[in-house]
Amino acid sequence: MSEPQKRTRFWGSEAASGLALISPTALYAILLLAAPLAATLVYSVLTDGYLTVIPQFQLCNYVGECHSQLADGTMAPDSYLGAWSDPIVRTLMMRSLFVSVLVTVATVFLAYPVAYFVSFNVTASKKSIWLFMITIPFWTSYVIRVFMWNVMISRTGVINSVLQGLHIITDPLQMSFTIQAMVVTLAHAYAPFAILPIYVALEKIDRSLLEAGQDLGETRFATFLRVTLPLSMTGVIAAVLIVFIPTIGDYVTPNLIGGGKIPMIANMIEKQMLKADNRPLGSAIAVSAMLVVGLVSVLFLFLNRRFLKGQK
Amino acid sequence: MKIPVLRIYTISYLMFLYCPIIILPIFAFNNSSAVAFPLQGFTTEWFHNVFNDAVLGQALKNSLFVASCTAVLSALLGTLAARASTRYTFKASGPLMALIMLPMVLPEIIMAMALLVVLLSLGVRLSLFTIILGHVLVCTPFAVAILTSAFQSLDKSLEEAAYDLGEGPVSTFRLIILPLVMPGIISSLLICFTISLDEFIVANFLGSGEPLLSTFIYGQLRFPKYVPNIMALGTILVAVSITLLALAEFFRRRGLAKTGAKDTGGFL
Numbered sequence: 001m002s003e004p005q006k007r008t009r010f011w012g013s014e015a016a017s018g019l020a021l022i023s024p025t026a027l028y029a030i031l032l033l034a035a036p037l038a039a040t041l042v043y044s045v046l047t048d049g050y051l052t053v054i055p056q057f058q059l060c061n062y063v064g065e066c067h068s069q070l071a072d073g074t075m076a077p078d079s080y081l082g083a084w085s086d087p088i089v090r091t092l093m094m095r096s097l098f099v100s101v102l103v104t105v106a107t108v109f110l111a112y113p114v115a116y117f118v119s120f121n122v123t124a125s126k127k128s129i130w131l132f133m134i135t136i137p138f139w140t141s142y143v144i145r146v147f148m149w150n151v152m153i154s155r156t157g158v159i160n161s162v163l164q165g166l167h168i169i170t171d172p173l174q175m176s177f178t179i180q181a182m183v184v185t186l187a188h189a190y191a192p193f194a195i196l197p198i199y200v201a202l203e204k205i206d207r208s209l210l211e212a213g214q215d216l217g218e219t220r221f222a223t224f225l226r227v228t229l230p231l232s233m234t235g236v237i238a239a240v241l242i243v244f245i246p247t248i249g250d251y252v253t254p255n256l257i258g259g260g261k262i263p264m265i266a267n268m269i270e271k272q273m274l275k276a277d278n279r280p281l282g283s284a285i286a287v288s289a290m291l292v293v294g295l296v297s298v299l300f301l302f303l304n305r306r307f308l309k310g311q312k
Numbered sequence: 313m314k315i316p317v318l319r320i321y322t323i324s325y326l327m328f329l330y331c332p333i334i335i336l337p338i339f340a341f342n343n344s345s346a347v348a349f350p351l352q353g354f355t356t357e358w359f360h361n362v363f364n365d366a367v368l369g370q371a372l373k374n375s376l377f378v379a380s381c382t383a384v385l386s387a388l389l390g391t392l393a394a395r396a397s398t399r400y401t402f403k404a405s406g407p408l409m410a411l412i413m414l415p416m417v418l419p420e421i422i423m424a425m426a427l428l429v430v431l432l433s434l435g436v437r438l439s440l441f442t443i444i445l446g447h448v449l450v451c452t453p454f455a456v457a458i459l460t461s462a463f464q465s466l467d468k469s470l471e472e473a474a475y476d477l478g479e480g481p482v483s484t485f486r487l488i489i490l491p492l493v494m495p496g497i498i499s500s501l502l503i504c505f506t507i508s509l510d511e512f513i514v515a516n517f518l519g520s521g522e523p524l525l526s527t528f529i530y531g532q533l534r535f536p537k538y539v540p541n542i543m544a545l546g547t548i549l550v551a552v553s554i555t556l557l558a559l560a561e562f563f564r565r566r567g568l569a570k571t572g573a574k575d576t577g578g579f580l
Contacts, residue, residue: 249419
């Protein structure tokens with residue numbers, strides 16, 4: 001085929017029209033999302049300078065001891081530890097991971113019955129109004145919602161005043177600044193993210209399969225375990241990932257509910273990037289956080305595949 | 313009689329979801345700066361404070377400006393991406409769409425920090441404009457999600473009929489496709505406006521100190537005496553958000569009715 005012919009083939013084709021149409025959005029995402037993420041990756045292996053980043057390759061932002069460069073080009077006498085070597089970063093990472101796993105488990109377990117109810121027990125015409133009702137709280141200001149939890153659980157707050165008024169407790173419960181309070185707040189914030197994917201998966205299940213299960217003598221519960229649950233696993237997996245990944249980087253909840261006393265990895269990233277002005281270390285922590293999230297997600301997907309295969 | 317366990321569970325779950333936004337207006341009208349029962353009496357003092365706060369007025373103006381620009385840009389970018397991915401099949405579609413949708417699952421702090429560091433090293437001065445840049449990134453995936461379902465429910469034969477009757481691609485888009493997906497576009501405009509209005513992390517890190525509603529609220533939370541004012545402001549914001557959402561839902565359903573698609577429920 002000659003060159004010009006090839007070219008006309010390309011320009012008139014589906015692919016060309018599609019690419020042309022998607023290009024503004026794609027360029028926007030490449031310039032303002034992919035490029036900054038790549039830059040973070042690059043920064044994480046460079047040297048920290050005074051208010052700048054010096055293009056000198058090193059891996060000590062991850063492992064070992066690192067020195068920043070001073071304004072006059074000499075090495076700072078004080079060293080700092082890389083992201084994986086620093087026990088503080090490790091503690092914060094483990095805490096974030098722990099909180100995210102708790103939140104994910106709680107959110108998905110609590111959400112499944114709701115999705116099941118809307119999909120199986122609500123008449124078709126009322127489904128969208130139920131879904132609308134579920135999503136409304138999610139669309140109201142996150143800061144306000146987190147703040148409201150803070151107000152409700154404080155020592156003199158709504159929950160304590162009600163419990164004391166009903167003489168259930170005499171001394172106020174200490175709920176603020178606890179990991180439990182953070183888990184409840186985050187489980188509240190991410191609820192619709194868990195309900196919607198599970199609902200979509202449940203909706204796709206062919207109802208005649210369930211009847212078949214029961215006709216063959218299975219109890220309703222056995223049918224659920226052997227037919228409904230495995231078929232809705234795609235939704236559960238989506239729900240787990242969509243809750244787990246963003247919660248690990250949550251910034252507002254540790255600040256407001258934890259009162260800054262239980263910092264998480266997001267607060268550490270912010271501190272290094274801005275207050276401490278150590279962008280290579282901040283970038284290394286951010287990259288590490290993404291690595292941890294990615295690894296856990298892949299591990300989860302892998303285990304899930306094994307589990308689903310084992311069922312057959 | 314069978315006890316409807318699931319129904320009772322779902323309703324209590326909804327009560328848990330609604331708990332904060334139901335408590336909010338109750339205390340916004342309560343005549344005490346302590347947020348606890350029993351209620352002390354009715355007052356509109358906190359709302360007066362909100363309406364007479366000059367910084368808040370500026371924050372409101374800034375927020376409305378940022379949210380409007382974000383909504384228009386995101387809906388525009390979302391329309392292009394949704395149309396491209398539903399109408400044409402091409403190899404790069406999968407990876408490009410994955411990148412465009414990435415902000416939906418990416419921790420916001422990582423996105424905001426990465427963008428901030430790049431903007432600072434390029435010497436870009438932070439302003440409302442940089443907040444808009446970040447917000448468009450956050451909102452576009454939501455616009456794409458809404459518009460993809462709007463474009464998917466389009467009957468391709470309508471478009472072909474227009475071509476057969478001698479219309480070009482541009483006039484077909486304007487006369488046939490645009491009116492049919494208009495409700496989806498309006499719905500995504502409203503959703504993006506709402507998200508931008510409420511968004512905090514990008515607004516906090518990519519701004520240069522001009523107050524936005526969310527950052528203003530966050531800043532006031534440290535002072536217990538401002539708590540009732542924040543609750544009054546929160547009440548207004550929640551009311552506005554719910555109104556906008558109800559409108560968005562209305563347009564989304566009208567769009568589905570127009571194209572004759574089955575309602576599968578929900579925005580996402």
